[in-house]
Amino acid sequence: MVRSHPDLPSPSDAFFIATSRRILAATGLAAPGDPQSCRSATVRVGEHEIRIITPLVRPDGTIADPGRDRALALAVCHLVDASAQPRHQVAVAAAARRPPLVTPPSSPIHPPAARTSSARRP
Template identity: 45%
Template sequence: MIQPFISRHARTRDVLHSIEAARRPGSAPVRLLDSWSHDVGTGAVDTDRLAPDLDFHLRRFALRQPGHRPARLVWQCALRADPGGPPVPDSRFTLTCRDVLHATGIATMAEAEGCRWALIRVGAHEARIVATLMTAQGQVHDTAASRPLALAVCQLFDRRHGQLPYSPALTAASPLTGRRR
């Protein structure tokens, strides 16, 4: 089962550098699986090119005021699977990523107007979503409920595709309806 781990940061470039640094020695290089735009492409991650693209809306609407700490408008969701299990296919991470972004409202149907994001594959059992939380209109996206929403998406995906381990708690009768789940 994939577990989401969410954090907020001040600088996109720092997050991308930390992702590269998290790669285990000898493992495959980090690579871009998906993003808000097909123009960005996939493959090897070029931090110096990707960070300014992700930051486009942040730079347009300067949120920093002199003497104040920068706003934490870079959202990261690490999607991690059991390292003892089989490697997770790219398609699984891509589908989970898009579902998480849709559920949290970070990515909308109007991609050009929404927040910019990228899905980066870190290893056989991990991928990370990096998103800037500012839209093209300069609105900051609220992510207060993103952790429970991301967790629900991952659990629903696993239940639909039969990847949850058997648990009596999942099949027990609901206390409200008396029906089995």
């Protein structure tokens, strides 16, 4: 399943077809020009969503290895998303998702340290 942001204009069919081809090529399920690649279908479900349906059996009967397919497909989606947005918006969005590196000292996670006197107690 591939979705675009609902606040953005609806992507064209050509955009979704190109994206699904990039995903299938990256995962090795349907490389361009490979006659032994897995057959696939891309179905547009709504204005902002498609589903890619691919059986894992190639025409010659061998079974494709889906080991890293999810990670590769996600990487392609990130590349498509980054290329569709201006660089500044991508950097701002990435910075907004990043948690702070240091928790402020006044937070409940770090209560104030108990004060100890420098003199030794007997």
